Amino acid sequence: MRIQSLILGVIIIITFFFANCANEDTSSKASTDSENLEQIYLTRGREVAQTTFATLSNNLQKAMQEGGVTNAVKYCNLSASPLVDSLENKYQASIRRTSLKTRNPNNQPSQIELNQLQAFQKKMDSGEKLKPVVQKIKGDQVAFYAPIHVMPLCQKCHGTIGETLLEEDYKVIQQLYPKDKAVGYVSGDLRGMWSITFPK
Ligand code: HEC
Structure with a gap:
């Protein structure tokens, strides 16, 4: 009787052990899949943002150079650019830029974009370096968000009026x-972000 219950005990322990192992296997596979997916969309997003x-x-x-700010x-x-159109076709993606202070009201952030912009700004303020992020959004779509920083050239149109941004310009x-709000920036500031949406 004692031997039988011992054997039963061993069987239970072994079963439990393997069941656990199997569980661990599937969950680690699932997380590898989502990591791969994240990598794929990070790469795709970067390519689209960098090319654009x-x-x-x-x-x-x-x-x-040819005709100053007025000409440029x-x-x-972006919506007037044939290159953006062709990238959108290639990836079946939507490509836009948005900001906490927009120049064109059509670029105003959605609620999800606003959350991300605020998160980027908060990180900036605490001195962290910003990295692109990938996130699942409604309808099984994947969104890629990447920060856009101000460079010296940008100040000619987004800088301080009467200083880096000429009054006549x-x-x-x-x-x-x-309805422009996109002024007062200095080099290095967070100007906004890329918001690129891929169908899944
Ligand atoms: C010649 C002037 C000019 C220069 C230089 C310029 N911008 Fe802009 N920027 C604009 C205009 C005009 C718009 C509005 C475009 C539209 O109608 O969507 C704009 C829009 C944007 C937007 C979209 C959000 C919004 O405010 O509507 C971002 C982001 C942006 N600019 C970043 C930059 C960065 C970064 C640089 C420097 C690399 C830069 N800009 C240089 C004129 C300029």
């Missing part, structure tokens, strides 16, 4: 964007 930014700032610099203003609108900007 490179083209945008190339066009901006050329246009500024039109190159800042600001008149032109205000005519086109009467």
